[in-house]
Amino acid sequence: MGILDGKVALITGAAGGIGRATSKLFIEEGAKVVMADIWDEMGEKTAQELGQNAVYIHSDVSQESDIKNTINLAVEKFGSLDIVFSNAGNPGPGGGIEDIPTDEFDKTVAIHLRAAFLCMKHSIPIMKKQGSGCFLTTSSVAGFQQGMGTLPYSLSKAGIIQLTRIAAVELGIFGIRANAIAPGGIATGIFGQGMGISRNGAEKMAELMKGTLAEGQAIRRAGLPEDIANAALFLVSDSSSFITGETLKVDGGLLSGRIPQDPEESQERWVEMMKKLDPEDQKIMTERGQEGIKKTMENLKFLKPAIREKIIKRMQRMAAKRKGT
Incomplete structure (x- = not known):
């Protein structure tokens, strides 16, 4: 038996990196998974590889209608919705406050914070009827400390931490939990995306970044998508049934103190x-x-x-x- 037998999960940003690794692990543990992303080629390929318990849908989480359609698909396809993992993200525009284009600021907030809010908003009625449910959202070490991400990215991730606390208190009486994960330096394509390079280049860069990411924290290796997937599995499983409102740092000790670099x-x-x-x-x-x-x-x-x-x-x-x- 798997830890998630009988559960239905929705994962955004599921085509690559953390989302792909989590989709794979959840299915291995018995869940049925709706994989949402805008990277259709990889999303469809991954869902096909994972078998009949995975289905892929194109979903731009900055659009409320796409989020509604994704939630509806989960219920129509699998009959319920037990887990919502809001994981889709982008690095956001770099630069100081005076340099950031307002439309790019708004887009980044929409993809991270607003999307997490909308995933909750449109899933809560389903979970209330069930008398149970679990929200999980990807935050970041950048939500705790300055200098670890772009300005709109960091603000969004800090907002997710507070949204998680609010949701936990509001929804606990209905049997619904809410937690978040704050990854540190994880070898994913987000670094390449932040530089504006091609999708394939970003994936290649994720592998190349492992050496660089290994030097900055107490545990001297790069974080991997599987590290976050394992944390996610714990937080959505019955093993964490008395945990809500928390943001779990999975950062190799990065926030405990950076290792100085030349x-x-x-x-x-x-x-x-x-x-x-x-x-x-x-x-x-x-x-x-x-x-x-x-x-x-x-x-x-x-x-x-x-x-x-x-x-x-x-x-x-x-x-x-x-x-x-």
Whole structure:
């Protein structure tokens, strides 16, 4: 018998990374899974590989109608809805507050925080009738600490932590639990997506990122999608029946204290990693890097001379190393 025998789960962002690993594990443990994503090619392929207990649907979670359709499919196809894992995400636009386009800010909040709210809103009536249910949402270490994600991404992830607490208190009387997971450095395609490279390039970059991600936290390896899937399984199973309103950090100890990294060595690892990508993706990442340098240079004029000089010298050393590789 599986831990999730007889359960029906809906997972957004299910075509890749964390969502794909969780879909696979939930089905192995006996669940029926509705896999929602916008990456149709991989979503359909994965659902087919997982067999009759998996079904894929194209769903853009920034659209309320798509979320409603996905929830309806779960009930129509499998007869109930026991677990909703709101996992779909994007990295969001980088830059400081003054640089972020308002429409991109709104889009990121819609994909993360608003989508989690809507998944709850439209699933709650079903779960109330059943007298049970479980919500799980992907937050992030960026929701706890500054500097671990883009601004709209981090704000959204912090909002998810509070939404989880509110939902837990409001819904507990109906037998419905709500929890979240805060991943640390997990080797997924989100890093490549943040740089604007191709979907295949982002997946390739996820593998290449493992070495870089292994150096920053107490447990010296990169986090894997399977680490989050295992945590998700625990939080939606009866083993956690007395846990609600919590955000479980799965970060290898990252939030307990970062391991200091030499920025020049980090730059060297980054350059070596870029060399293994396709030329077009290399070009995109180089252009993004140059845009960042240009913005930094523009802001230097507002700094005190001593600080400005120190930053310029460091940038010159790093540029020289890039040219030498």
